[in-house]
Amino acid sequence: MEIREVRAYERDKWLGFRERLWPDCPREQLEREQDAILADAPRNAVLMAVAPGGELVGFAEVALRDWAEGCSTRPVGYLEAWYVDQAHRKQGIGRMLVQAAESWARARGCTEMGSDADPANEVSQRAHRALGYAVIGHQVLFTKKLA
Template sequence: MTVTTRPITLADKQAWLEMRVLLWPENPHDHRIEVGRWFAGELAEPQAVIIAADGAKPVGFAELSIRAYAEKCDTRNVAYLEGWFVLETERRRGAGRALIEAGKQWGRKLGCSEFASDAFPGNKVSIAAHLATGFEDAGVIRCFKQKIQKQD
């Protein structure tokens, strides 16, 4: 497989949608809406989507943004890997690494000197892939939430 990376095009819309559903299967209908709104210019994030392709066939994607802050980073305005996916049949062939390199290059062009990401603590495949592509473990945080009652 010869993997290339490039910015997403409208021709990739269906493939991106299908891969997003594989990565985040909880709400497939929401992905269709988000992808449509993103291509219509109605969503600010992700700021960029990179496609990994084997010839003309999309085999993976990276969704990128710039975050003002990322855990354990020393700088502001950190390039951030919001979503990263490679089709299971295409893994361990260089597509994931190529997407990471393209993401770093994107961030570098925008003046970033750090690249960050996250993964759920139990997602061993994602953690291993991050470590294999040069990310350092910045630790685990636990998130909390609380509802705010409306005032009458």
């Protein structure tokens, strides 16, 4: 299994992963986010898990954030997206993706990582804990449209 950064011709495959991770998010928004990530390469990386035959089987997005809840240093690495295709789960690929994301952040001077998970996503929470991530709290999120 190889973990490497996404290549330009893999944009649609990357979008497919994003649609599976966030099925309720409109495709146009997912594509806008891809544009924003690609436009800010110094602060973002998109990592692909590539099987020996060349098949892409998972991905992670990692970013430099100015700060993250529970972290005491700045900037921090932040795990923005993390997904492995169903058929390839529980084989250590998710772990490899997170380790690569952490290495990317460490190489940019970070000493802490942040991440988040939906409270209903038990698997994600268990996987985070297995990889050394500690729960620091639970939040209620708000938004408001400004006229």
